[in-house]
Amino acid sequence: MAIESDVLVVGGGLAGLTSALAAARAGADTRLVSYKQSTLRHASGLVDVLGYTPDGDGPLADPFDAIPDLPESHPYRTVGVETVREALALFDDAAPRYRGDHTDANALVPTHGGTVKPTARYPDSASAGVASDDRDALLVGFAAMPDFDAPQAAAHLDAAGVPFDVRGATIQFPGDLRADAKVTRYAKLLDANSAVPVDGRDKSVRAALAERVAAELDGEERVGFPAILGDDDAAGVRESLADELGVAVFEVPMGPPSLPGLRLEDALFDALDDAGVSIETGNPVVDYDGGDRIERVYVEKNSACIPNAADQYVLATGGLVGKGVESDREGVYEPIFDCHVAHADDRYDWFADDAFGDHQFARFGVATDDELRPEAADGSTEFENLRAAGSVLGGYDFAAEKSGSGVSIATGYAAGRAAAEETR
Known part of the structure; x- marks a missing residue:
């Protein structure tokens, strides 16, 4: 018998945690499954929205003012400025020991x-x-x-x-x-x-x-x-x-292992517990059933595949670093649902000769529609009940832009909220 919920979030990073919290607070019975521990212990604990433009201009004084000028493929353009603000309000409530909510301006923090x-x-x-x-x-x-x-x-x-x-x-x-x-x-x-x-x-x-x-x-x-x-x-x-x-x-702020990151992880997991989210970590999602809709996913545990069924799903497994996007000699792919990841056929086009150049691989990820549902190569919706959030998304270079945490929070919030609304 499958473990059932309204919303199932796959991935335990900042995007996954935010998505699960947003869905649960919107009234959905929410479950989160993650193969690994949260990556927050490896993060500085700083939450960036946008530090630099894709062209390298910055540091930006007001990240919100710059969002409307980003490329249309950028996740911030998909969710919109007001959703970014709402997502940060959720974060501020869940992580009360954070500062910066009094202003739109970026702070400059020594590292x-x-x-x-x-x-x-x-x-x-x-x-x-x-x-x-x-x-x-x-x-x-x-x-x-x-x-x-x-x-x-x-x-x-x-x-x-x-x-x-x-x-x-x-x-x-x-x-x-x-x-x-x-x-x-x-x-x-x-x-x-x-x-x-x-x-x-x-x-x-x-x-x-x-x-x-x-x-x-x-x-x-x-x-x-x-x-x-x-x-x-x-x-x-x-x-x-x-x-x-x-x-x-x-x-x-220091590099990994990061105490500020661990403190943030504790705060977010406390918020998830308060919201009634069911959490399972340490076991990977390895397969799924379904056609236009995902019917269930399978979590590998002690050499057995345990079915987990939900009405709505959120994919928040990370990018190339987190193995939410993978590559081999045949191409670039998303390993759980085989969502389309656009990339050049020639592997040598994936990167630039200059170490600090414009590398295509930095923007590899899943493309989505306006509801964050992954799209196939022809622009059609891959699964009507799956949304993607965080660094599994393509269309932006979080390392160069200093936008990783902000995109994870904003898209996680938007995906979780939209998934919960679909269950009503």
Whole structure:
């Protein structure tokens, strides 16, 4: 007997989570199945809507103002500006520890590489670090954490012309953690405010860390740390350090594994639980039944294929990186439903000779109609009850545009809402 629901979402990334939440909040009995854990743990935690145009112009001050001028094939043109706004409102409600909803303007947030990234939403842990703030800043790195070279990041920010003085310092983290210590190890120590040995006696790790940072301060009004400042009590860790130091404290977004990404994942899964979404992870969708309509999909579990049936389906399995779009010597394809993916016959046309050139593969993905239903090569609808969302969609280069999270949220919201409406 098949496991049944009104809406079945395939994929557990930001698009899939948003789609499932939108469908459930619209009243549909919703189920989400995902082969892998959410990719949010690999993301910075920043939510970009649009940082640069497809022509490379930017950073953009107002991403919403630029959307109407995007190519017609872009997913933002498909869903429209107002849907992007509605989708972000859903995100803001589900992730209350985020800032940026007070304005249409992008914020410029420093990253661990010393660049500034245009972003529409950012964790409150990063809010004191935005580049529009003219307070001088000290960046602090740890000797056992090579992923964040604070002096180098500060030098890059200074060269970029930020409107404040910034410098970096590298210190030993109290307790002298090993170089291979996970970021969660730092976070748990700070959460618990555990005692660590310092100069022959035990001292709380927050106090010991503040003491070492205070010795480096030279009049700066804010201090930036790599994003390891707690998990369960991140706000409490920042508040404790700020009180000890007498300055504002912020986190600099890092690469994977990302604590801000993990915190966002927790917030979204809590919202899904509250909305009553049924969730299954760790098992792939491997086949389906149906013609013009999908009747059921099959989830492989313990070498058995378990049927899952729904009235409406959402495909949110990711792009080339997430294996939602795959390629071989024969071509480019979507592996679950075999949805059409437009591409040149000659593989050498898929990329440009210039490493930073206009690569066709960056825009590979499923083309859809105005309702986000995948289209065949002749423009006909592939399945009347399937919608696609997120980076499985084609027609845009999320890496160059800095639009990945925004497209996932906007199209996930639109697909989930439309799917729920069809079940009424």
